[in-house]
Amino acid sequence: MNKLKFLFSLVLLLLSFNSCVDQITFPLDKGVAKLVVSGQISNLDEDQYVFISETTSEDREPLYTGQYYVLNDLPRPVTSAMVYLVNDREEKVLLNMSEDGKYTLDRSYKLEDGVYYHIEILVSGNEYRTDPQKMPDAVGEDELTYEFQRGEFKGSPEIAFISIYSETKLPETDDSYYLRWDVDEAYYWDLTFFPNPFNNPPPDCYVFGFPDPERITLFNGENVDSEQESSVQLVAERKVDESFLSRHYFNVRQVSTSKDSYEYWRKVRELVNNSGSVFDSPPAPIKGNIYNAQSPDEVVLGYFEIARVSQSRIYTVPGDVSFVVEAVCTYDPARPIDDYPKTCLRCSEFPSSTNNTPHWWFDQ
CATH class of the missing domain: 2.60.40 (Immunoglobulin-like)
Structure with missing residues (x-):
């Protein structure tokens, strides 16, 4: 079982001046495009990001690199989304796309203690959401x-x-x-x-x-x-x-994050560390916390979290x-x-x- 067969990007760390996206390997079915959403909003005084991409499908056009066309299995950035951070008072803040597939919440926005937040994403006529989360009270x-x-x-x-x-x-x-x-x-x-x-x-x-x-x-x-x-x-x-x-x-x-987030990353760790064998059944993509509000059965990859962070x-x-x-x-x-x-x-x-x-x- 080759774990490096397909890739999708998950946010692990966001630097204050820029962002770096780490790649975690997941086996995916070719021919079925899937939305990938990842991001973290925290208490740190810095710009915050949500990344949106889509896995490769068989009929996708070759990617132009600036010099030549290539075919690959990497997710492609989604550039047509509207992304909002919404609190439990139904107050919405728009995240602006600063780079292809990278949606930025300005550092001037501060999370409030005890307030629940979720993400809303409007893309291709669909509305995607996450379950409400609040920032944990403590971190070490x-x-x-x-x-x-x-x-x-x-x-x-x-x-x-x-x-x-x-x-x-x-x-x-x-x-x-x-x-x-x-x-x-x-x-x-x-x-x-x-x-x-x-x-x-x-x-x-x-x-x-x-x-x-x-x-x-x-x-x-x-x-x-x-x-x-x-x-x-x-x-x-x-x-x-x-x-x-x-x-x-x-x-x-x-x-410092929620129990659901902890369980998600525990499953990711198990998948990444499982070398497997030719006799193993391919593991299914790990279910995150993003869902299609109109079509809950749609498989959406990735995880979004509200976190308290010490650096x-x-x-x-x-x-x-x-x-x-x-x-x-x-x-x-x-x-x-x-x-x-x-x-x-x-x-x-x-x-x-x-x-x-x-x-x-x-x-x-």
């Missing part, structure tokens, strides 16, 4: 550490890698709670400095991504001993490479790395320019990058 705090080591990593021996741990202060509440850790990364990338008459350096380049996209770290607080105040979690592991030649951040979000960051610098890391972009006058990787020449070669310094980069 993370104290982050890291450890560099060499050993077996994802089935390969003698690999240098880093592990990110959280010493978690659990929420102070008598009520049940459910936690998930989302981790993204950001690092400075040194573009090749080619000599020039004005001695102008290349522009800054900041790259964003997910260090350990298939790891889903969960904690069920239902049965926690009343005297337990903390817990240690391994939240990410990543191979050491040239991205550690400069400052390299790991941004960890502790997400922590930790970074490494080259002096922290105890392994030799080759600098791939170092200028060599005898080296032809076409011998440099494209990522040494242009920051835009990375799927998610910017020349602008994130506002939090020097906070620590």
